[in-house]
Amino acid sequence: MSVKYVAMKLISFVDKGSYSNIVLNDAFKEFYLTAKEKAFITEIFYGVLRNKNFLDYMIEKNTKVIKKEWIRNLLRISIYQLTFMSSDAKGVVWEATEIAKKHGIAISKFVNGTLRNYLRNKDLEIKKLHDEKNYEILYSIPQYFCDILEKQYGSENLNQAIISLKKIPYLSVRVNKLKYSEEEFEEFLKERDIQIIKKVDSVYYVNSGLIINSKEFKEGKIIAQDASSYLAAKNLGAKPNELVLDICAAPGGKTAVLAEEMENKGEIIAIDIHQHKKKLIEENMKKLGIDIVKATVLDARNVNKQGRKFDKILVDVPCSGYGVIRKKPEILYTKNRENVEELASLQLEILNSAADILKDGGELIYSTCTIISQENTENVEKFLNERKEFKVKTLNIPENVSGEYDKLGGFSINYKEEIMDNFYIIKLVKEEKC
Incomplete structure (x- = not known):
């Protein structure tokens, strides 16, 4: 199954009330995926969830009514790539069109036209949202929550507070000192060329999620914890x-x-x-x-x-x-x-x-x-x-x-x-x- 099909399926589950972390973990158990494929799915899956209001707004700007859920999710993923990732625009449009083509020429033409139209108007639309300070759409933050943030942190810090919540998180694990030591864990990271992003006491933020599959994790020497x-x-x-x-x-x-x-x-x-x-x-x-x-x-x-x-x-x-x-x-x-x-x-x-x-x-x-x-x-x-x-x-x-x-x-x-x-x-x- 195409990795984009997997991501589209996961987005649908979350739209229906499932928890993002649970459906993603379940998918990684269900499908055989390489480390690169897992990283890509994680990026586009969470990217769509973080920017859903923005993506849906742009879809509505460039289409009429979309009745099929999979078409909306394909457009969400594609527009996310075109806006927030350093993806080749032509490649993104081509791949989305090919996926849609399996469901008919008319649908593929619709998807192709929608994405090409978005690319033509993207910069102007985004500038307009910035000028209007329309954070509800621009950052996919509900207005009531923007109001809460502004009240707590002040209008001068609002933009920084919103952007902070949109950051992509790093994996964090804690060393279980009943079984392991920080020195042993740091040697473990060094051997695998895994970088430490931040360390707070015995909690480490690292640049690789692969350690979740390690023997040390399975044996309880390290535990996932913020x-x-x-x-x-x-x-x-x-x-x-x-x-x-x-x-x-x-x-x-x-x-x-x-x-x-x-x-x-x-x-x-x-x-x-x-x-x-x-x-x-x-x-x-x-x-x-x-x-x-x-x-x-x-x-x-x-x-x-x-x-x-x-x-x-x-x-x-x-x-x-x-x-x-x-x-x-x-x-x-x-x-x-x-x-x-x-x-x-x-x-x-x-x-x-x-x-x-x-x-x-x-x-x-x-x-x-x-x-x-x-x-x-x-x-x-x-x-x-x-x-x-x-x-x-x-x-x-x-x-x-x-x-x-x-x-x-x-x-x-x-x-x-x-x-x-x-x-x-x-x-x-x-x-x-x-």
Whole structure:
């Protein structure tokens, strides 16, 4: 099957509600593809998702009604190549025409004419969008989200914030120090001529995805993880022999950081609301050589009813996900203002429930993979106004991590950070009663 047919199929799945990372991984398992073919599919697949509003706008500018889904996706891919990749224009048009020809001469002529017409008008149309500052089309960012970004970062930083979210992400992996060392991993990279783009403690951003297929990855010596989520878990400061709770823990990346910090001594209760995610946590812990984790199915809102109190709690709550748009661009088309309001309420409920079962003197991390202040600073501020026994504690953020502290002392990894996921982290301590 042509790689473009595969990409067209994957785009259709995401349009119908599937998660981009899952359908892409499934495709790589289903089809025999070379490394070059995988790279090309990844580029055009995510490229279309990141720029879907722009591509559909340009298609509508140059066509009438398109009834067949595959034709729209073929045009999306082709226009993406013609606009955002250094592809040979004639080659792109020819290939699209040949694909369409298999469905009839009339369709092939339609595709050919549409793309040639786009090429004639492309520069003028793009200039017009820039002049009008039509970011909703130009960068495929919903207007309400543009408004949120402008409110949070100011109009002078809006363009930079939008462009930051559109960057192509690098693969990041963390060294599992229970099985491996950073020195061994760096030697592994050197032998394969893989470059380190950025390093945050034991998390490495690299310029090759091939290590996911390596023996070291399969044996649990390295684990796929972003440095942002790593820092959330690291800052909890879990110690050996403590009783630690990890809320909404699946798939277990942050749980593994906690276990490593605890030297695999003590006990971690890792909860998730879904049974299949409990199994995922258990499988990952086994792979990583961790045996202090007990995975449990539980609604995080009811965690205060389970009967135990904890030394440390990681409260990484369900969120809108706007901090991981680089990796999951479809979020821009599936979320809205109402989702944020509902999530903020849920997050506060979970945080209060967790706070009830933290020991006096215990510490808690509240974190999200979103940049929305309503889910971050505003939520924590509401919590602190009600729970006077909690105080903010200083975080340890490495110097090579960019972002900003909020008025409470929480840290937002935001548009200033070139490589890592956007994330919010704040540390709270429950003062001992006199």
